[in-house]
Amino acid sequence: MIWQGNIHPRTDTGNCHQKHGGTSDVSVVFYDDVGKLVAFGVVDERLVIGSHGLNIVSMWDALAPYIYRERVLSTPAMLYFEDLAARAKTRPMATVHAQLGLSQCLPP
Structure with missing residues (x-):
C-alpha cells in the first residue's frame, strides 16, 4: 500500500508506514470498514460521525494524497473511507450532536 512509507504522494512510491509511526495503515483499514457498515446501512452514520467525525476528517485529509496515489x-x-469522510464533512459532529439534543451535565 502506498501509505506505508516515507514518500511524496504525487511522485514517489514506497513505504510511508514509518513516517506515520506505523498507525496509518491500521486506521485506514478501520475507517474503510466502518465506512462499509455506514454505506450499507448496517450502522447509522450519525452514530459514527457523532463519535469519530473529527478523526475521520483529519485522517482522510492527511492520507488522501497517498490513497489517491495508490489508486493511480x-x-x-479506500472508497468507503472516502465516502465516510465526505459524509463527515457534510454533517459535522456538532451538527449530529445538536440534532440528537444531547444533554450536558456540568461539574458542580
Missing part, C-alpha cells in the same frame, strides 16, 4: 498505481483503494 494499482487499485481503487
Whole structure:
C-alpha cells in the first residue's frame, strides 16, 4: 500500500508506514470498514460521525494524497473511507450532536 512509507504522494512510491509511526495503515483499514457498515446501512452514520467525525476528517485529509496515489498505481483503494469522510464533512459532529439534543451535565 502506498501509505506505508516515507514518500511524496504525487511522485514517489514506497513505504510511508514509518513516517506515520506505523498507525496509518491500521486506521485506514478501520475507517474503510466502518465506512462499509455506514454505506450499507448496517450502522447509522450519525452514530459514527457523532463519535469519530473529527478523526475521520483529519485522517482522510492527511492520507488522501497517498490513497489517491495508490489508486493511480494499482487499485481503487479506500472508497468507503472516502465516502465516510465526505459524509463527515457534510454533517459535522456538532451538527449530529445538536440534532440528537444531547444533554450536558456540568461539574458542580
